Amino acid sequence: MKKKIFNYLFIFVALLLVFQFVNSKRILDSYEGIIDKKEANFEKSITKYQDTISKLRDDVLRLSEFxxxxxxxxxxxxxxxxxxxxxxxxxxxxxxxxxxxxxxxxxxxxxxxxxxxxxxxxxxxxxxxxxxxxxxxxxxxxxxxxxxxxxxxxxxxxxxxxxxxxxxxxx
Known part of the structure; x- marks a missing residue:
């Protein structure tokens, strides 16, 4: 009887660990997707702001000619x-x-x-x-x-x- 309880307990713990692993993997993948989107948006923002800074530098240079x-x-x-x-x-x-x-x-x-x-x-x-x-x-x-x-x-x-x-x- 003790052996069966340990077997059921072992199977239950194994299933619980598999469930936790799959769930954690899915959560990490979704976070990575969000992070990838944020990185892409961040890269777009950096490019946009660098272009704006470059344009403003050109304007300052042009205005300072006279x-x-x-x-x-x-x-x-x-x-x-x-x-x-x-x-x-x-x-x-x-x-x-x-x-x-x-x-x-x-x-x-x-x-x-x-x-x-x-x-x-x-x-x-x-x-x-x-x-x-x-x-x-x-x-x-x-x-x-x-x-x-x-x-x-x-x-x-x-x-x-x-x-x-x-x-x-x-x-």
């Missing part, structure tokens, strides 16, 4: 004149922005009067090289752009001259 900081000839000219680039560029920008604070209804450089009762003010500035600047201006509703030249006299006085400007029409 910048004083990326024009070696302009940097050399500024340094040859005895100025430090990291001090001159903020000095020029600050001087333009300070013109926004001039009292009165008209801006000293912007050749257009504000059309909505405010004051035209310089909004953004891009220094192209050692002589040229592009600036945006706005009164809050209307806006335009202008092309300026700048020079520094021997007595360290900064002067601006508007070469061309335009005001965008409202559609």
């Amino acid at each position: 910048s004083v900081m990326n024009t070696e000839a302009a940097l050399s000219y500024i340094e040859a004149e005895g100025y430090r680039v990291d001090e001159l560029i903020p000095f020029v920008k600050d001087a333009l922005y300070e013109l926004n604070l001039v009292k009165g209804e008209e801006h000293p450089l912007i050749p257009y009067a504000a059309l909505n009762g405010g004051k035209m003010m310089i909004d953004q500035i891009r220094i192209l090289n050692h002589k040229w600047i592009i600036a945006n201006f706005t009164d809050g509703k209307y806006w335009g752009e202008m092309f300026l030249t700048y020079s520094i006299s021997e007595d360290k006085q900064l002067s601006f001259k508007v070469v061309e400007s335009f005001l965008y029409p409202i559609n």
Whole structure:
């Protein structure tokens, strides 16, 4: 009788182990399938993000072409004149922005009067090289752009001259 109980117990344990093995194998295979899908999605995402990063790098390079900081000839000219680039560029920008604070209804450089009762003010500035600047201006509703030249006299006085400007029409 003891022998039969041990035989049944042995068969039961063997069946239980086989069931556990098959079930575990099926679970592992399904996890591997999920992991493979996640890896494939991850690879697609990596490729997509690498393409986006590459495009953004190209955009940055393209946009930095017309910048004083990326024009070696302009940097050399500024340094040859005895100025430090990291001090001159903020000095020029600050001087333009300070013109926004001039009292009165008209801006000293912007050749257009504000059309909505405010004051035209310089909004953004891009220094192209050692002589040229592009600036945006706005009164809050209307806006335009202008092309300026700048020079520094021997007595360290900064002067601006508007070469061309335009005001965008409202559609």
